[in-house]
Amino acid sequence: MDSRVKEAVRYLGYGRHAVDEKTKGLVRDSFEELDRTVQGRLVYRIFELDVPDDGRVKIEDLEIASRNLAKNMKGCRRAVMLGATLGIQVDMLMKRYSLTDMTRALVLQACAAAALEEYLDEWQEKFKNEAAGEGYYLRPRFSPGYGDFDISHQKDFIRMLDSAKKIGLTMTDGCMLTPTKSVTAVIGMSREDIPCHKKGCEECKKTDCIYRRQ
Ligand code: SF4
Numbered sequence: 001m002d003s004r005v006k007e008a009v010r011y012l013g014y015g016r017h018a019v020d021e022k023t024k025g026l027v028r029d030s031f032e033e034l035d036r037t038v039q040g041r042l043v044y045r046i047f048e049l050d051v052p053d054d055g056r057v058k059i060e061d062l063e064i065a066s067r068n069l070a071k072n073m074k075g076c077r078r079a080v081m082l083g084a085t086l087g088i089q090v091d092m093l094m095k096r097y098s099l100t101d102m103t104r105a106l107v108l109q110a111c112a113a114a115a116l117e118e119y120l121d122e123w124q125e126k127f128k129n130e131a132a133g134e135g136y137y138l139r140p141r142f143s144p145g146y147g148d149f150d151i152s153h154q155k156d157f158i159r160m161l162d163s164a165k166k167i168g169l170t171m172t173d174g175c176m177l178t179p180t181k182s183v184t185a186v187i188g189m190s191r192e193d194i195p196c197h198k199k200g201c202e203e204c205k206k207t208d209c210i211y212r213r214q
Helices: 003-011 021-037 067-073 088-100 102-133 151-161 163-167
Strands: 041-050 056-059 062-065 076-085 182-190
Touching: 003 021, 003 102, 021 088, 021 102, 041 102, 041 151, 041 163, 041 182, 056 067, 056 076, 062 151, 067 182, 076 102, 076 151, 076 163, 088 102, 102 182, 151 163, 151 182
Parallel strands: none
Antiparallel strands: 041 056, 041 076, 056 062, 076 182
């Protein structure tokens, strides 16, 4: 199985269980359909960062109370905030299938989640090389809603990135991003070279790392 198919199967909740050929075929078809539909867009900005020793993170006028984020960002001098979306067409496709074929809609949902991660990983790999050219190393991506990083901070990302205007990314009153297959995240930039795992601390074997997020 190629890695994106594997990831989508994991999102579908198969875990270690074997996945049947029919589902695998559905996953492959869904990725093909997504490849024709996705209009990935991403906006990012780099800010000076302050991480005082009290469980807060300050990015310009934004103050975030999150011990998990503060731990992960400790020692970082800059932060890159980003917003990314697969576009509204993906929502329309998912809606269409949810009315006609629920199984396909669920598979598509999982594939779109995997495609979004893949899109971000690819961007991050390029950005990592650019940052390295300036002597900065990246910590893992951290999104509002993760650990004690309050999901309501998504509105700050949308404001600071001007993402509604730049890439059509907004949110509802209930803090749901629209289009739905979108993400906001922040990445710490440090002068210290810690070879972070692409998939974040959860997949990283360095269990004694002092920046490890819980
Ligand atoms: S645990 Fe791994 S991924 Fe997480 S901050 Fe440490 S080195 Fe980076």
